Amino acid sequence: MSVRTLATPLILGVTSMLAGCASLETPVAEAPAEDPIVLMIGLDGLRYDAIDRHAAPNLSALAARGTRPQSMYPVMPSKTFVNFYSIATGLYPENHGMLSNAPYDREADIMFSNRNGDAQNPFWWSGEPIWQTAENQGLRAHVMFWLGSEVEGQRPTVWHPYEHNKPYEDRVEEVLAWFDAPADGQPDFAAVYFDHVDSVIHRSGPFTEEEGEAVARVDSLVGALVDGLEARGLLERTNIFIVSDHGMAPTSTDRVIMLDELADLSGLYMPDFLGPFGAGLEPYAHTYGDEAVVERVYNALNGAHEHLSVYRRQDVPAHYHIDHPTRGPDLFIVGDPGWHVSLSSANLDNPYLAGLQGNHGFDNYSEEMGATFIGAGPIFPAGARPDSFENVNVYGLIACALGIEPAATDGDPAEVARISGGRCPAE
Numbered sequence: 001m002s003v004r005t006l007a008t009p010l011i012l013g014v015t016s017m018l019a020g021c022a023s024l025e026t027p028v029a030e031a032p033a034e035d036p037i038v039l040m041i042g043l044d045g046l047r048y049d050a051i052d053r054h055a056a057p058n059l060s061a062l063a064a065r066g067t068r069p070q071s072m073y074p075v076m077p078s079k080t081f082v083n084f085y086s087i088a089t090g091l092y093p094e095n096h097g098m099l100s101n102a103p104y105d106r107e108a109d110i111m112f113s114n115r116n117g118d119a120q121n122p123f124w125w126s127g128e129p130i131w132q133t134a135e136n137q138g139l140r141a142h143v144m145f146w147l148g149s150e151v152e153g154q155r156p157t158v159w160h161p162y163e164h165n166k167p168y169e170d171r172v173e174e175v176l177a178w179f180d181a182p183a184d185g186q187p188d189f190a191a192v193y194f195d196h197v198d199s200v201i202h203r204s205g206p207f208t209e210e211e212g213e214a215v216a217r218v219d220s221l222v223g224a225l226v227d228g229l230e231a232r233g234l235l236e237r238t239n240i241f242i243v244s245d246h247g248m249a250p251t252s253t254d255r256v257i258m259l260d261e262l263a264d265l266s267g268l269y270m271p272d273f274l275g276p277f278g279a280g281l282e283p284y285a286h287t288y289g290d291e292a293v294v295e296r297v298y299n300a301l302n303g304a305h306e307h308l309s310v311y312r313r314q315d316v317p318a319h320y321h322i323d324h325p326t327r328g329p330d331l332f333i334v335g336d337p338g339w340h341v342s343l344s345s346a347n348l349d350n351p352y353l354a355g356l357q358g359n360h361g362f363d364n365y366s367e368e369m370g371a372t373f374i375g376a377g378p379i380f381p382a383g384a385r386p387d388s389f390e391n392v393n394v395y396g397l398i399a400c401a402l403g404i405e406p407a408a409t410d411g412d413p414a415e416v417a418r419i420s421g422g423r424c425p426a427e
Helices: 003-019 057-064 080-089 130-136 168-178 196-204 209-231 291-301 391-402 413-419
Strands: 037-043 141-144 189-194 238-243 256-258 284-287 308-312 331-335 340-342 373-376
Touching: 037 209, 037 391, 057 209, 057 238, 057 373, 080 130, 080 391, 130 141, 130 189, 130 391, 141 168, 168 189, 168 209, 189 209, 196 209, 209 238, 238 391, 291 308, 291 331, 331 340, 373 391, 391 413
Parallel strands: 037 189, 037 238, 141 189, 256 340
Antiparallel strands: 238 373, 284 331, 308 331
């Protein structure tokens, strides 16, 4: 049961009791405040420093009247599916199961595929997303294109199968229309996703004029959403969450490490290089094999290139959190930010590969992968710039903003308290 559901009969009871004692001139209790709203806006690929380098008046205005940490640490790997689902569930990848944009499950011997409807298959998605927590406690959630919102068994009241080409302005118009419904049909929690910055920077790279144009585009969309809430008289009670999934690093075909030129990879299963077009340019590789194969490849690759790191399962850095029982890699290979790994069979003359000027997926604590977080509304102190924090804490902030009991997560209540300036105290 939600906190607001518990509070209502108590207030009504106090009001009735006081009304019966009017002769004592005791003031009647104030009416309860209007129920809070959360609007979460996902801006794919918006680096932590993008709005410092490019004009973004609407995002900057939200930051000025709210809280903008120095950056937000994505989870590892710093990929879209992985991170937007960690934001939704408050869980590390080893606990929610999405270890990449297309994870491989060793036990089932299958690989995630959107073409096979896996965006809606609960086999791949563990944990309890924030919209499910809200719905379980009597609130309404409306979600457009958030990772995990299509999954059978955990869908919000309103959800959409992903439509990559749905015009951004149509997305804004539909989200605002949700708040034009009768009060009992409006969302308490709403979320919407925009891919634009990520899509542009993959082709142009960060620190470019094209990045600035992309930032301006999403900034105008955010401004339209804020203006729409204000026009409807809802802005003051809405906590707006601006979140991105990762940063971006400049990349080039001049910075590619061909793994098979450094080691004999026979016997090692490398699903990241098994796409329909063969090996591509990847920031990392999840690999699988028996102990002898893993040890042989590890010994060959470890220290073989100054911009390459390789980890056996037991040696993976603690902040990676990728030790899923059936999807965690036996050997994890990752380039330094800006360095891709591949195989010599990759066709670097292919326009798609040659045109890849920016990418993500690198070490989640690297500066280049820093993501954006801006929170504006009742739970956020104005103008605050706290130190960076992990994105698994966003779930707890949303639960606090909605006044609901959170599910168990990997977030830290002390971090939720810190980012909210103590307005969401740790119990």
